[in-house]
Amino acid sequence: MPQVSMIPHPCRVAAATAQSSRDVHYVVEVPARSFAPEPGQFVMISLPGIGEAPFSLTALPGEGAPPGHFELLIRRVGRLTNLLTRVRSGGVLYVRGPYGRRVDWEPFEGANLIMLAGGLGLAPLRAFVWRALARRREFRRIDVLVGARSPDELLFKGDLDTWSARTDDVHVRLTVDAAREGWTGRIGVTSSLLEGIKVDAHDTYAFLCGPPVMYRDCLRRLLAMGLYENHLWLTLERRMKCGIGLCGNCQLSGHYLCQEGPLLSYREVRHLREAV
Amino acid sequence: MDGEIFRLPRERLGALVERLARDYRVLGPVRRGDSVGWVDIRPDTVLALDYRTTMLPPRQFFAPQREVLFRFRRGADGSFGFEEPPSQEPLALLGVHGCDLTGLRVLRSFHESSCRDRVVPNRLDRAFILGLACWTPCLDESFCKDMGSLENESPAALYAWDLGDVLLLKVLTQRGREILEALAPAAATAEELAQLRRRTRVRHETFPSHLRFAPEKLAAALEAAQDDILWEANAERCLSCGRCNLVCPTCTCFDVCDQATLDGSTGARLRTWTGCQVPGFSKIAGGHDFRPTRTQQLRYRIFRKGKYMPERYGMVGCTGCGRCIHHCPTDISIRDIFRQVGA
Numbered sequence: 001m002p003q004v005s006m007i008p009h010p011c012r013v014a015a016a017t018a019q020s021s022r023d024v025h026y027v028v029e030v031p032a033r034s035f036a037p038e039p040g041q042f043v044m045i046s047l048p049g050i051g052e053a054p055f056s057l058t059a060l061p062g063e064g065a066p067p068g069h070f071e072l073l074i075r076r077v078g079r080l081t082n083l084l085t086r087v088r089s090g091g092v093l094y095v096r097g098p099y100g101r102r103v104d105w106e107p108f109e110g111a112n113l114i115m116l117a118g119g120l121g122l123a124p125l126r127a128f129v130w131r132a133l134a135r136r137r138e139f140r141r142i143d144v145l146v147g148a149r150s151p152d153e154l155l156f157k158g159d160l161d162t163w164s165a166r167t168d169d170v171h172v173r174l175t176v177d178a179a180r181e182g183w184t185g186r187i188g189v190t191s192s193l194l195e196g197i198k199v200d201a202h203d204t205y206a207f208l209c210g211p212p213v214m215y216r217d218c219l220r221r222l223l224a225m226g227l228y229e230n231h232l233w234l235t236l237e238r239r240m241k242c243g244i245g246l247c248g249n250c251q252l253s254g255h256y257l258c259q260e261g262p263l264l265s266y267r268e269v270r271h272l273r274e275a276v
Numbered sequence: 277m278d279g280e281i282f283r284l285p286r287e288r289l290g291a292l293v294e295r296l297a298r299d300y301r302v303l304g305p306v307r308r309g310d311s312v313g314w315v316d317i318r319p320d321t322v323l324a325l326d327y328r329t330t331m332l333p334p335r336q337f338f339a340p341q342r343e344v345l346f347r348f349r350r351g352a353d354g355s356f357g358f359e360e361p362p363s364q365e366p367l368a369l370l371g372v373h374g375c376d377l378t379g380l381r382v383l384r385s386f387h388e389s390s391c392r393d394r395v396v397p398n399r400l401d402r403a404f405i406l407g408l409a410c411w412t413p414c415l416d417e418s419f420c421k422d423m424g425s426l427e428n429e430s431p432a433a434l435y436a437w438d439l440g441d442v443l444l445l446k447v448l449t450q451r452g453r454e455i456l457e458a459l460a461p462a463a464a465t466a467e468e469l470a471q472l473r474r475r476t477r478v479r480h481e482t483f484p485s486h487l488r489f490a491p492e493k494l495a496a497a498l499e500a501a502q503d504d505i506l507w508e509a510n511a512e513r514c515l516s517c518g519r520c521n522l523v524c525p526t527c528t529c530f531d532v533c534d535q536a537t538l539d540g541s542t543g544a545r546l547r548t549w550t551g552c553q554v555p556g557f558s559k560i561a562g563g564h565d566f567r568p569t570r571t572q573q574l575r576y577r578i579f580r581k582g583k584y585m586p587e588r589y590g591m592v593g594c595t596g597c598g599r600c601i602h603h604c605p606t607d608i609s610i611r612d613i614f615r616q617v618g619a
Contacts, residue, residue, distance in 0.1 A: 048348040049536030245391040248529030254584025
């Protein structure tokens with residue numbers, strides 16, 4: 001087998017829009033025609049001379065993103081992301097991937113889907129929602145439950161509005177941990193959105209992405225609702241450095257999350273230390 | 277000729293180096309002050325074949341501490357061109373002890389089973405390894421006999437016993453035979469073979485046993501001890517310096533970083549060694565850390581060696597070389613931990 005190249009592909013940025021004071025949403029041309037990622041996969045994004053980091057795909061080509069494009073959300077948190085978020089429409093991002101496990105969606109057909117996102121977790125979860133909507137007929141009820149610290153920190157407001165308007169297709173519920181006057185929506189942690197949701201526990205899958213505390217709270221509730229452990233899908237994002245199962249940074253109890261994840265079912269990780 | 281034992285008078289070592297130098301970059305153990313390390317050698321270099329152990333294991337040559345993944349250069353139009361470095365020249369490594377031979381086997385099994393990347397396995401395939409028997413334990417902290425490394429000869433092409441004026445050499449691979457044939461060695465004499473048998477028997481008695489169980493039982497023993505207070509007891513004095521990772525023959529984790537000229541026009545992306553004991557290794561997005569405490573980090577290192585690696589690659593990730601214990605500033609001992617969980 002050949003050597004795996006670490007050389008990235010230059011990809012043209014079709015659009016760069018500020019999502020908040022620190023988040024920029026990118027629409028990027030695919031690096032190759034063969035680029036056909038699945039929800040939950042990630043790419044390595046870099047600027048030569050600055051560095052490289054993993055980013056979840058927030059929309060896939062033709063499913064939320066325009067054909068021939070994929071989407072990213074980049075939050076300014078350090079040196080690399082400071083410089084990445086200066087790249088504007090027409091600029092270039094250097095891309096490797098997609099990496100990560102490709103989860104087969106066939107078992108989800110005909111089932112109810114619950115999509116749960118906390119904070120920045122909506123970035124990867126968004127690809128799942130758009131996938132479900134792109135194949136809307138294959139699923140029964142779809143709930144999209146989104147939490148954020150405050151109304152200002154709710155990401156992808158345009159998408160949330162679009163999805164909320166599709167009342168026949170999807171049930172969107174939002175919550176924030178705290179809000180100033182003027183917020184008429186719900187206040188509470190993300191897991192509280194599961195209150196009152198009635199689904200057929202035998203035939204419902206949940207997809208979760210958010211901070212560790214959200215996983216614990218939501219898993220507790222979902223299991224109490226009677227959902228099967230292998231129907232609960234978590235994205236365990238780690239700071240991958242290579243994406244090809246070598247560098248060890250994403251290792252969880254002997255499992256390389258860049259290869260076996262980041263999307264894993266709770267049944268696959270429940271016995272592992274330091275998973276959630 | 278495979279498995280046959282030949283004799284090479286010590287003064288013919290230079291001829292062996294000369295033969296190897298035609299096909300390889302040749303490295304051997306050389307004394308520098310108080311320590312011995314593998315350095316480039318010539319036929320007349322004095323080899324420290326009685327060396328104890330090196331600080332860094334041979335993995336430094338196959339998965340180097342700092343390695344260019346690719347270089348980049350910004351063109352006139354502002355776009356970057358990329359170029360991968362040429363592949364490494366084949367290496368000949370002389371005088372590798374059993375623990376480090378085992379380390380190279382683990383390195384191979386890790387790379388072959390975890391990833392499609394063939395860089396490191398290819399380097400190992402093309403390398404020429406001359407194994408060297410140890411007559412006495414090299415560090416107080418080593419426990420190679422317990423871990424099955426003392427008598428390991430794989431993946432050496434030739435394996436040597438130093439009898440003083442003469443080296444006895446066993447042929448283990450086709451390549452080993454080709455190289456040795458060029459020196460037209462005589463077969464070992466009956467007296468030399470008798471001496472080899474005697475010294476090998478004495479060696480087995482000289483090397484102490486520290487563990488009372490076979491390494492294959494480690495995974496289960498660790499599993500049973502995962503909530504043991506032992507982890508905290510050791511982690512309390514850990515400084516998170518990461519030395520244990522750096523000197524380990526089976527650690528493989530690396531960081532990726534860029535280096536560029538001030539104007540950013542040219543530079544390289546590098547992989548550099550890092551380790552699970554180094555602060556920040558388990559940091560993730562949002563400032564979270566999925567393995568935040570020293571107790572968790574220490575347990576993770578020991579579990580990786582004794583449980584995760586054997587479960588995943590079929591080989592225990594500890595060779596018993598003792599380096600991590602010897603170089604630990606606070607005397608944390610993987611040998612003691614193995615002994616304690618297995619007791």
